Amino acid sequence: MNAIDDAIARHERIALQVSGGRDSLACLYLLRPHWSKLTVYWCNTGDPFPETEAIMRGVRAIVPQFVEIAGNQPGVVAGFGLPSDIVPADSTTIGVVANGGGQLIQDRYSCCARTYIVPMHERMVLDGITLVIRGQKQADQLKAPVRSGAVDLGIEYLFPIEDWSTQQVMDYLREQDAPILRFYEMLDGAPDCMTCSAYWENGAAKYLKRYHPEHHVEVQRRLDIINAAVAPSIAHFNREIS
Numbered sequence: 001m002n003a004i005d006d007a008i009a010r011h012e013r014i015a016l017q018v019s020g021g022r023d024s025l026a027c028l029y030l031l032r033p034h035w036s037k038l039t040v041y042w043c044n045t046g047d048p049f050p051e052t053e054a055i056m057r058g059v060r061a062i063v064p065q066f067v068e069i070a071g072n073q074p075g076v077v078a079g080f081g082l083p084s085d086i087v088p089a090d091s092t093t094i095g096v097v098a099n100g101g102g103q104l105i106q107d108r109y110s111c112c113a114r115t116y117i118v119p120m121h122e123r124m125v126l127d128g129i130t131l132v133i134r135g136q137k138q139a140d141q142l143k144a145p146v147r148s149g150a151v152d153l154g155i156e157y158l159f160p161i162e163d164w165s166t167q168q169v170m171d172y173l174r175e176q177d178a179p180i181l182r183f184y185e186m187l188d189g190a191p192d193c194m195t196c197s198a199y200w201e202n203g204a205a206k207y208l209k210r211y212h213p214e215h216h217v218e219v220q221r222r223l224d225i226i227n228a229a230v231a232p233s234i235a236h237f238n239r240e241i242s
């Protein structure tokens with residue numbers, strides 16, 4: 001019995017978490033023999049790419065159990081500020097209060113946690129899930145701090161493609177004749193939100209400009225706001241360090 005068969009045989013409440021990215025899609029195809037025993041969960045951030053929505057409609061149509069969880073990126077951004085890779089102290093909640101106003105900015109990880117990581121985990125607990133399967137890879141720059149086989153707070157984690165490379169994932173998807181979204185090949189990571197103003201290393205702005213120009217305008221507007229909010233701290237930093 002391999003690790004996938006073994007884990008699935010030991011659990012009754014199993015979740016396959018998918019994002020619409022290439023790794024989770026590869027996991028979905030790899031687990032095809034077990035679809036009847038698991039539920040596919042997708043957290044719609046509330047600001048998904050139409051490409052992602054289209055692929056999730058396709059997934060919903062072919063799996064026996066599918067749950068869509070409602071994320072609320074617009075509400076999180078309205079409440080906690082624009083997500084950014086740099087957060088000046090004056091743009092934190094306390095900083096804005098102390099200054100009597102200013103641009104509220106949140107770090108990108110908190111924004112993701114508020115928008116979809118926490119809602120997904122809360123749903124796992126609510127549904128009594130004891131095995132979570134994800135397309136997490138060891139080669140990923142950003143990943144949960146658990147390895148496949150770990151048990152945390154009563155939930156076991158299984159990452160069937162943990163040791164795969166990105167090239168292996170793409171080759172496998174082609175072998176399976178799976179749909180290949182254009183951003184699987186054009187971006188380092190599948191973007192979760194169309195108006196995200198963070199994760200600058202992913203190069204999503206260029207992709208947006210080409211395929212979703214109206215959203216590119218909005219993201220540039222947000223980046224301009226962040227630029228203006230960050231500039232004083234950068235100037236002070238440069239003065240101190242020189």
Ligand code: SF4
Pocket residue numbers: 045073083107108109111112113115116191192193195196197198
């Ligand atoms: S992808 Fe960007 S906008 Fe979406 S939840 Fe994460 S930080 Fe926020």
